[in-house]
Structures are given as C-alpha cells and as structure tokens.
Amino acid sequence: MARRALNATAASLLGFLHDGPMTGWDLVAAAEGRIGDFWSLTQSQVYRELAAMADDGLITAGERGRRDRRPYTLTPPGRAAFAEWLHQDPGQELIRFPLLLVVMFGRHLPAGRLAQILAGHRELHADRLAGYEATLAERRGDGLDPYAEATLTFGVMYERTVLAWFDALPPQIRV
Amino acid sequence: MARRALNATAASLLGFLHDGPMTGWDLVAAAEGRIGDFWSLTQSQVYRELAAMADDGLITAGERGRRDRRPYTLTPPGRAAFAEWLHQDPGQELIRFPLLLVVMFGRHLPAGRLAQILAGHRELHADRLAGYEATLAERRGDGLDPYAEATLTFGVMYERTVLAWFDALPPQIRV
DNA sequence: CCGCACATGTAAGACGTTACATGATTGT
DNA sequence: ACAATCATGTAACGTCTTACATGTGCGG
Numbered sequence: 001m002a003r004r005a006l007n008a009t010a011a012s013l014l015g016f017l018h019d020g021p022m023t024g025w026d027l028v029a030a031a032e033g034r035i036g037d038f039w040s041l042t043q044s045q046v047y048r049e050l051a052a053m054a055d056d057g058l059i060t061a062g063e064r065g066r067r068d069r070r071p072y073t074l075t076p077p078g079r080a081a082f083a084e085w086l087h088q089d090p091g092q093e094l095i096r097f098p099l100l101l102v103v104m105f106g107r108h109l110p111a112g113r114l115a116q117i118l119a120g121h122r123e124l125h126a127d128r129l130a131g132y133e134a135t136l137a138e139r140r141g142d143g144l145d146p147y148a149e150a151t152l153t154f155g156v157m158y159e160r161t162v163l164a165w166f167d168a169l170p171p172q173i174r175v
Numbered sequence: 176m177a178r179r180a181l182n183a184t185a186a187s188l189l190g191f192l193h194d195g196p197m198t199g200w201d202l203v204a205a206a207e208g209r210i211g212d213f214w215s216l217t218q219s220q221v222y223r224e225l226a227a228m229a230d231d232g233l234i235t236a237g238e239r240g241r242r243d244r245r246p247y248t249l250t251p252p253g254r255a256a257f258a259e260w261l262h263q264d265p266g267q268e269l270i271r272f273p274l275l276l277v278v279m280f281g282r283h284l285p286a287g288r289l290a291q292i293l294a295g296h297r298e299l300h301a302d303r304l305a306g307y308e309a310t311l312a313e314r315r316g317d318g319l320d321p322y323a324e325a326t327l328t329f330g331v332m333y334e335r336t337v338l339a340w341f342d343a344l345p346p347q348i349r350v
Numbered sequence: 351c352c353g354c355a356c357a358t359g360t361a362a363g364a365c366g367t368t369a370c371a372t373g374a375t376t377g378t
Numbered sequence: 379a380c381a382a383t384c385a386t387g388t389a390a391c392g393t394c395t396t397a398c399a400t401g402t403g404c405g406g
Contacts, residue, residue, distance in 0.1 A: 007365075009366095015279075018283065023386090024385075035275070038270050038272040039271055039275070040269060040271065042366070042367065042368085043386090044367075045367090047386065047388090048387095051387090064386095067374050068373080068384090069384085082283070086277060087288070090296075092273075093274065094215060094270070095212075095270055096183075096214055096269040097213040097269075098266050099268065100213040101210060101213070101214055101265065103322055103325050104190070104322055104326050117264060117265065120264065121265075147278055147348065153343070154272075154275060157336050157343075158336060160336075161335075161336040164332065170321055170324075172321050173321055182392085182393080184393085198357075199358065200357050218357095220394065222359060222360090226359090241403075242358090243356090243357055245357090353406090354403105354404085355402100355404080358401090358402105359398105359399085360398080360400105361396100362398105364393100364394080364395075364396100366391100366392080366393075367391085368389100368390090369390085370389080370390100371388080372386085372388105373386090374385080376384090377383100378380085
C-alpha cells in the first residue's frame with residue numbers, strides 16, 4: 001500500500017482506465033495503438049505495473065472472466081494519482097537513435113555500407129509515414145479527438161523530417 | 176575475458192578511443208558533446224562499461240596520471256569488436272516523449288494548464304534549436320567532418336519540426 | 351588556505367527486454 | 379482434433395538513474 005511516485009508507463013495505464021475497466025491484454029493493445037509511437041512498453045511491464053498498482057490501491061482487480069481475463073478498475077486514489085502525475089511538468093524527450101551513431105562513426109565503414117544501411121532505414125521510415133497518414137485519413141472524421149490527432153500529426157511531421165534528412169545527406173555519405 | 180556482445184553505449188566509447196587514449200572523464204565529455212543529442216549516457220555507465228571492456232581485453236587501462244586520471248587505450252580486439260558492432264544493421268530509434276503523453280491525456284487537464292506546459296516546452300526547443308544552429312555556424316568551416324555535420328543537421332531539422340508542430344496545434348489545445 | 355572543478359568509483363534501486371511456462375477458447 | 383490466438387504471469391538479466399563517497403589540484 002505504500003505509495004511510490006508513479007512512472008509515466010504506470011500513469012498511462014491509469015489514463016486508459018479512465019475509459020472503463022480493462023484487462024492487461026487490452027491495455028497492452030491500447031498502449032501500443034495509442035501511445036506506442038512515442039512511448040514504448042512491453043507486455044511484461046504492463047503486468048508488473050498492474051500488480052504494483054493493485055497493491056498500492058490505485059486499481060482493483062475484478063473477477064476472472066473467460067480465458068482468465070481479469071479486468072482492472074480505477075479507484076479514487078488511482079484517479080488522484082493520475083491527476084497528480086498529469087499536472088507535473090513532463091520531462092524532456094529521450095531519443096536514442098542508433099542510426100545516428102552509425103552515421104557519426106561512418107568514417108570507419110567501408111564505402112557503400114553506410115549508404116546501404118541508410119537506404120534500408122529510409123524505406124522503413126517511408127513505410128511508417130505511410131502508415132500514419134493512412135491512420136490519420138481513416139480516423140479523421142470519426143472518433144479521433146483533437147488530442148490524439150495532435151500526437152498523430154507529430155508522428156507524420158517527424159517522419160517527413162526524417163525522410164527529408166535522408167534526402168538532404170551529402171553525396172559523400174549517401175554513396 | 177568472456178566476450179559478450181557490445182551494446183551501443185560501449186561501442187561508442189570504443190569509437191571515441193579510435194582518436195587516441197582517453198580517460199573516463201574525457202569520454203563522458205566527448206559523448207555528451209558529440210552524441211549526447213541522440214544517445215544519452217551517464218558518467219556511471221561510462222565507468223562501468225570501461226571496467227567491463229578492460230576486463231574483456233577490448234581496452235587497456237594506462238597508468239594513473241595527475242588527479243588520478245586513467246587513460247584507456249584501444250586494443251586490436253577492441254578495434255575488431257567495434258568494427259563488428261558498426262557493421263550490424265542499427266536498430267530502430269527509441270523515442271520516449273512524455274509531453275506527447277500529456278497531450279494524449281490532455282482532456283483530463285483543466286483549461287490553460289496544457290497550454291502552459293506546451294509554452295514552456297516550446298521555449299525549451301527553441302533554445303535547443305538556437306544552440307544547434309550556433310554550433311553548426313561556428314564549427315562549419317573548421318574541423319567539422321561531414322558525418323558529425325549530418326547528425327547536427329538532423330538535430331536542427333528535428334527541432335524545427337517540433338517548433339512547427341507546436342505552432343500548428345489547433346486552438347482547442349493551445350489555449 | 352579555501353572553494354571549486356576535476357576525477358574515479360560504488361551502491362541500490364528502478365526500469366526495460368527477452369524468453370519461457372501455462373492454460374483457455376475459438377475457428378476450421 | 380488441431381492450430382492459432384487469447385491471456386496471464388514469472389525469471390533472468392541487462393541497462394539506466396540517482397545518490398553518495400572519496401580524494402586531487404588549480405586558482406584566487
């Protein structure tokens with residue numbers, strides 16, 4: 001029951017639980033779909049945080065349903081903890097971009113290899129951009145609230161920038 | 176001496192050591208200055224990785240100098256391990272952007288508070304952009320190799336995009 | 351001679367990843 | 379009957395953060 005400060009991952013789960021009781025499985029899917037593009041988490045973490053939060057009284061585990069589904073419900077203390085977390089100034093973003101490390105040390109790579117790596121990643125980002133744009137086109141109109149739309153827009157703008165960066169690389173690096 | 180696979184942090188240290196022996200302190204400064212914008216690490220990690228790599232024979236610790244400075248030197252196996260790491264396809268970038276979480280759950284915040292948070296972060300990013308641009312202007316010309324310049328350019332483009340995103344947010348969110 | 355920056359390191363705990371174990375239900 | 383997917387959970391390990399402990403040498 002001793003309350004430790006919420007981490008962002010746990011807080012996000014509480015955020016989703018504002019829409020009603022959900023199981024760990026559902027939360028994993030929700031997180032992946034709705035915040036996965038800028039906040040990674042794993043199934044393992046979700047079950048751990050849920051157990052910890054149930055322990056702290058922020059949520060309560062319901063009866064197991066079919067297939068052992070166990071819904072968690074937000075409690076008033078959970079609501080309060082979420083509100084407190086949300087009010088804090090969010091920290092800076094953390095970016096860990098291995099490709100940029102490789103670029104930085106690119107002079108240690110034989111000619112062509114860096115270009116090859118860059119080409120592969122460019123394609124990957126092009127695919128992600130296409131995915132975001134499709135989602136945006138599809139969901140704008142029906143149930144996409146402006147907050148979710150803002151985060152999606154960030155994804156679109158980010159991926160476009162990454163592509164523009166690839167395309168603006170000097171020939172020395174691109175070849 | 177048992178060789179485990181290099182992680183990106185350790186590999187980066189080896190990368191820096193290609194330019195000559197350096198101490199942990201120097202490496203922390205080098206990492207912060209040269210890759211810190213897209214690969215975070217702490218002093219604590221650096222000393223740990225150095226100890227582990229010395230153990231594995233990838234680097235050798237030199238004599239302690241004044242103020243206990245202890246230079247580490249790259250060994251041939253270290254060079255090989257670095258080359259091997261660099262050849263792999265780098266993984267995807269990891270972005271953890273707490274501000275976007277707050278935006279996503281923005282409907283749970285009272286009017287004005289989100290705008291306030293956004294304004295603070297916008298300023299922060301404007302400062303970072305100014306810093307990158309100053310560095311680029313200052314160092315372009317003298318000893319800035321195209322690889323380092325490419326990573327800096329990424330920083331500039333990224334920050335500009337973030338600013339553009341702030342400025343394109345719909346009024347419902349910005350107020 | 352005193353304060354600050356330099357410099358190395360340890361400890362403890364939080365967080366994250368990967369792999370595995372187990373079983374239920376659905377659809378074919 | 380069988381495979382695929384749903385669903386929960388544990389174990390082990392790796393990584394990251396924060397704080398602390400300890401001492402050195404430079405500059406005023």
